[in-house]
Amino acid sequence: MIDAPEPLAGRVAVVTGGADGIGLATAERLAAAGATLVLVDVDPALPDIATTLADRHARAVLPITADVADDTAMADGFARVDAEFGRVDVLVNNAGIMTPHLVPVHEVALPDFDAMLRVHLRGAFVCARLAVPLMRRGAFGRIVNLTSVLGTLGLPGRSAYAVAKTGVIGLTRSLAVEGGRYGITANAVLPGWILTGRLRARLAAGTLDHDRYAERTPVGRWGDPADVARMITFLALPASGFLTGGVFPVDGGYCVRGDADEDIGPVHDRQEVG
Numbered sequence: 137m138i139d140a141p142e143p144l145a146g147r148v149a150v151v152t153g154g155a156d157g158i159g160l161a162t163a164e165r166l167a168a169a170g171a172t173l174v175l176v177d178v179d180p181a182l183p184d185i186a187t188t189l190a191d192r193h194a195r196a197v198l199p200i201t202a203d204v205a206d207d208t209a210m211a212d213g214f215a216r217v218d219a220e221f222g223r224v225d226v227l228v229n230n231a232g233i234m235t236p237h238l239v240p241v242h243e244v245a246l247p248d249f250d251a252m253l254r255v256h257l258r259g260a261f262v263c264a265r266l267a268v269p270l271m272r273r274g275a276f277g278r279i280v281n282l283t284s285v286l287g288t289l290g291l292p293g294r295s296a297y298a299v300a301k302t303g304v305i306g307l308t309r310s311l312a313v314e315g316g317r318y319g320i321t322a323n324a325v326l327p328g329w330i331l332t333g334r335l336r337a338r339l340a341a342g343t344l345d346h347d348r349y350a351e352r353t354p355v356g357r358w359g360d361p362a363d364v365a366r367m368i369t370f371l372a373l374p375a376s377g378f379l380t381g382g383v384f385p386v387d388g389g390y391c392v393r394g395d396a397d398e399d400i401g402p403v404h405d406r407q408e409v410g
């Protein structure tokens with residue numbers, strides 16, 4: 137990391153959806169940077185995962201098995217964090233769901249739409265509004281919200297997810313402008329196609345074409361959860377205090393790629409000219 141070997145020593149980081157995928161990779165990185173961890177997840181395996189992490193990094197890891205959108209459960213959870221650690225410095229709003237199938241707007245069942253917004257948007261909102269007072273009390277806060285390619289590009293069949301992930305960017309901007317004077321930053325991280333367990337399962341089931349997305353991505357591969365975790369951890373550092381209100385892609389260039397008639401191929405295959 138940038139400054140000290142453990143720049144987050146003495147800091148408390150809450151990671152939602154911390155039992156798997158990007159959240160778990162982020163928890164590993166934050167712990168390695170010295171943070172005390174609070175993991176929130178609906179996965180019943182969370183306490184065991186927390187114990188494994190605590191042993192590996194010799195840190196306190198508090199598991200809170202709860203739904204991020206359940207405001208009562210999350211109020212209890214944050215009260216517990218306050219009682220045990222007396223502070224919250226970092227909040228990573230990462231918990232998320234995705235439906236395995238593509239559904240056009242006119243066929244989206246409204247309960248499915250509500251469920252998508254509930255986890256991604258209400259969940260992030262609920263956690264942020266509970267974390268901010270604790271961050272203001274400590275005059276320090278780093279909020280990182282997970283958006284998506286769908287927060288900036290339209291793709292067919294994913295409207296509910298796109299609405300939720302675009303909304304997360306609005307929440308991020310509001311938190312950034314409200315928090316600046318209190319030492320609180322808020323940023324969104326925009327992962328491209330990341331090989332998490334959830335997407336590995338879809339690749340294995342044949343509902344997603346691995347090579348197509350690797351090829352569409354300028355760096356020519358899928359991302360690893362650690363790629364995203366590195367950016368989240370960077371934004372969580374005390375030294376990142378002038379970065380706020382941003383949307384940071386970790387997508388191998390996916391969102392800046394336009395169409396072209398010709399493919400110039402890898403640079404090393406090009407002929408020397410002159």
Ligand SMILES: NC(=O)c1ccc[n+]([C@@H]2O[C@H](COP(=O)([O-])OP(=O)(O)OC[C@H]3O[C@@H](n4cnc5c(N)ncnc54)[C@H](O)[C@@H]3O)[C@@H](O)[C@H]2O)c1
Pocket residue numbers: 152153154155156157158159176177178179202203204205229230231232233255259282283284285326327328329330331332333334335
């Ligand atoms: N994997 C990707 O390619 C990708 C791309 C763009 C954005 N994202 C976003 O990154 C985040 C993490 O994605 P991932 O691929 O690591 O997902 P994942 O499915 O591997 O992990 C998500 C975690 O969130 C938990 N969770 C789900 N609903 C919850 C709830 N209501 N309350 C608490 N926990 C809940 C799950 O149990 C799981 O542990 C999500 O917000 C996702 O939308 C992922």
